[in-house]
Amino acid sequence: MSPRRVTLADVAKAAGVSRTTASLVLSGRGRELRISHDVEQRVLKAAEELQYRPNIVSVGLRTGTSRTIGFVSDTVATSRLAGDMIKGALEAARDRGFMLFIGETEGDAALEGLLLQAMQDRQVDGLILASMFTRTIKLPKGITAAPTVLLNALSKQPTPLPAVLPDEVEAGRSAARVLLDAGHRDGIYLIGAGPSLRDVPSGSVAAVERLVGIREALGEAGVKVAGARVCPDWQPEYGLAAAQDLLRTTRPRALICFNDRIAMGVYQALDDFGLKVPADVSVVSFDDHPIASWMRPKLTTVALPHYELGRKAVDVLFTEIDRDRSDPDRVGEVHRVPMPVRSRDSVAPSATAESLD
Template sequence: MSPRRVTLADVAKIAGVSPTTASLVLSGRGRELRISQDVEQRVLKAATELQYRPNIVSVGLRTGTTRTIGFISDTVATSRLAGDMIKGALEAARERGFMLFIGETEGDAELERLLLQAMHDRQVDGIILAAMYTRTIRVPKGMAAAPAVLLNALPRQPTPLPSVIPDEIEAGRVAARALLDAGHREGIHLIGAGPGRRNVPAGGSVAAVERLIGIREVLADAGVKPAGGHVCPDWQPEYGLAATRALLRKERPRALICFNDRVALGAYQALDDFGLKVPADVSVVSFDDHPIASWMRPQLTTVALPHFELGRKAVDVLFTEMGRDREDDGVEGEVHRVPMPIRLRESVTPPGT
């Protein structure tokens, strides 16, 4: 077995002082409480020699702060994209000496309650409640017990909780602009949602609604009318394939705005079936920057979901939340929007090249 952990008492004994003094010195309050240089040095020396590190469990009991954050998601760990959210959160937390508890609810409210409890039982300093895809969620009761942030999610009812979400509206604008900038004005089809404001898949996906808003806004401002739109019940390759096939049986588009990369994958397959080349015959822009976007040929131009940055930002916001005086509630939770950068690759060219 490993030798017993070094405790503050050990350091104090070696330094020949009381645990109190050792604690004072090590917490940097030695000067303030008039501990002599000599003693300070002895304590520091002893602590270094023994490689003393405070037991955080003990500190947690005494001070109530465990340097730990709870990260609860519906199913973040599963998706590669969302895994980056954890990664960003992990990194931001680590920079501050914090660790992350991870929990997955699988969409089960009871499980969510249990996880929240388990985390509170471990005295987490704050909680991040994350959704795998951007959507509105019902904020569970237990959230009030500690500082918290909603990640990739908006509260269904008004709460004082802040949220962090990708800026999907701007993403829609950026995607549409990419096509306009390349000179496209006609034969622009939407695959996954649209063309009307209301033509979105069921399920309350924020992405569908907001991307569509951005796209419509930019096209309208340029006096361009989308040639068509095709709602997909789910944004999976097979639906992208089916929708694009249906489209191609009727007409020849010049450009596609696919609502995500998996849909775009299906669209590529359909275009291939009809002997159409990307981007020579049809330009394609998409959203998410899923890993497959750079595996497809030609590589897909797509507006990236900044998962990593979302995770970081959530931790940042959580820390300001933790630093804030609670009680000053009544305030509506602020919404932080993280920019979505476009990845310019090979699937967009001017029409007729």
């Protein structure tokens, strides 16, 4: 029914040459192997007219490559973060003519093993192991076969695999700087974690790193955190509860929320207490979740650069693929992707700052 695909043999026949010659010309090696200009043109013309495209499966069998990358994540659906990350990876891969296999493990090691096998069986040229929230993972064994990059994840064991992560420490500094730049020096409270580095939800790398950055930036400005409330889980209801608890005893001037979902609960608590954002209380947050721009006033937040993370992971993977594989004792580099501040409407200059004018 469907017309058979055009093969190299068809092109060769049309050009009146052997398959070898056609292959050489089309792979660009015709020049160095002294194929005559005349023959070269005949082959190119035939390929053009027949709309020849090499069968990648066949090339794959011969060369062991597939122009394909495997993207294995623990979750693609639960957090929407995945979408942009995959999109970034997709586009970076497409720029090089690569396709992406998507796989989801749901945190199941057995499933992960099967998935990696299935990808190896299809001769993927490289793997990206992604986690949807930053964390340390146990490396599945048997991934040495293909070049691999960790995305939004760090290995528990030392590993030669490179990793791509958001620069959370710098993000913490950015959040603090947003408030400092607005003149805030007093009444800065944290919602979600802190004030000490031990006061974090267990297993959250982001919490620790954001906290480190916040404390560094504030410390350098000689500003102290006025207080903090830990949230066991970074969901709106915990943000609400934490903020209510805080507001019963205090009137903060600025709040740093550890993510946007917390900030959503915090907004509600502030509203309950009759406090206006940003006139009474400035709020800055992390993630740039879609809701951040839906909240009223729109939330100023330090964005997780999902798209860039995805792109970067693929870029790093390509350098891995191109790299000379002989170096045995190299250590996986950690690439940090900047988290940009999305300045919106939830931060106002502090009253004290204005009075200094």
